[in-house]
Amino acid sequence: MMLAINYSEGKVNQLDVSKPKGEGILVNISTCGICGTDMHLLHSGMHLPHIAGHEISGFLQDGTPVAIEPLNYCGSCAECKQGKYNLCSSEEFDILGATTDGGMTEKMLVPEHCLVALDKNMDLKNSSLVEPIAVAVHGYKITNTKSKHRVAVVGGGSIGQCAVVTAYWMGCEVDLFARYDHQKEAAEIWGANEPNGEYDRVVDTVGNPDALAKCVELLKPGGKVIGLAAGWEDITLPGLGILNKEGSFYTSRIYDASGDNGRDIDNAARVLFENPEFGNKVITHRFPLDAAEEAFKVADDRKSGSIKVVFDINV
Ligand SMILES: [Zn+2]
Ligand SMILES: [Zn+2]
Structure with missing residues (x-):
């Protein structure tokens, strides 16, 4: 047994x-x-x-x-x-x-x-x-993310940390928006700081309306939001916010x-x-x-x- x-x-x-x-x-x-x-x-x-x-x-x-x-x-x-x-x-x-x-x-x-x-x-x-980590690798792959892109990650839990280290590995500049100090500290080694300015890719690892609003706020015009949260809730995006940036939201299901x-x-x-x-x-x-x-x-x-x-x- x-x-x-x-x-x-x-x-x-x-x-x-x-x-x-x-x-x-x-x-x-x-x-x-x-x-x-x-x-x-x-x-x-x-x-x-x-x-x-x-x-x-x-x-x-x-x-x-x-x-x-x-x-x-x-x-x-x-x-x-x-x-x-x-x-x-x-x-x-x-x-x-x-x-x-x-x-x-x-x-x-x-x-x-x-x-x-x-x-x-x-x-x-x-x-x-x-x-x-494979969840993060997949999200960047399907959004054609390259080293030239600035990446922000919203949420400092384990998927957020995986998204940070994977972006770092790809050669991207990456920052992290997280709630807790221990989450921010864990990501500092990859050069991830408090987000500033706008980003080509913003990774949502939380999934609630507040986090998604933050993602849109951090997005560059024409940028892509990568949805890595598990999707138990409806995806609620600020309509005008994402429209005025002509942003896109990508769902990403595990890995392939x-x-x-x-x-x-x-x-x-x-x-x-x-x-x-x-x-x-x-x-x-x-x-x-x-x-x-x-x-x-x-x-x-x-x-x-x-x-x-x-x-x-x-x-
Ligand atoms: Zn899992
Ligand atoms: Zn099959």
Whole structure:
């Protein structure tokens, strides 16, 4: 048996489950992060029958270090054929940790295509961050963001921090609008300061009307707002504000392999490999699986100083 986490009726459950059996590659999970989506699912009160967790790093039976692209797609629909498997139209499309078992446990079986190769010099305990970084990589890709663009990020949580480090990695000048001092401090290493002036790209990682108004305020005429917030709420933009700048709003759904640069998540592994300090800046709290309730509590309370909370499992 092994320990696993899911949620129901707004509560975090610790379960004893059988070790996984069947097809796929066995991954010994090293670290699994708690994401805003996990918090949302928890608070929604829904019963998640599957094991939670989609930000996963681990190692194979032979010791090979990996991160996980937590998607199972058909590979044969029109979208998949273009590499846009984030838009897979198959009914069998799964997100590991949401619609099928995820990584808040000790071991999991995944299809081989989920594996993300990691450099052996990367710290496996920080490599669950490859997944949220891929969200940022995708947002910049679909908006054709280049090093010449000035980027502002609104929201200093973990997706905001991922958007900052990814813009830095791309060679962009990047600033951060964040609520808490510890969030601002974490981003300073990438040269991100309080925004000033207007920006070619503004990344929304919050999703509420105030944040979106801030995005439009910071936008240059003709600029693009990149929506990386999870999209649980309606997208409310100031009408005249965005009209008078002829700005565009881009939705961005997880990550894919469209375009010429391969999978977003492989590029995200490069971002983390080349910026190894990122993990220690952003992962503020680590818990064992049997302290799941406390871990979710800390993740939910920004005043705790938390940015990213992770479970350390087979460390
Ligand atoms: Zn997530
Ligand atoms: Zn498909």
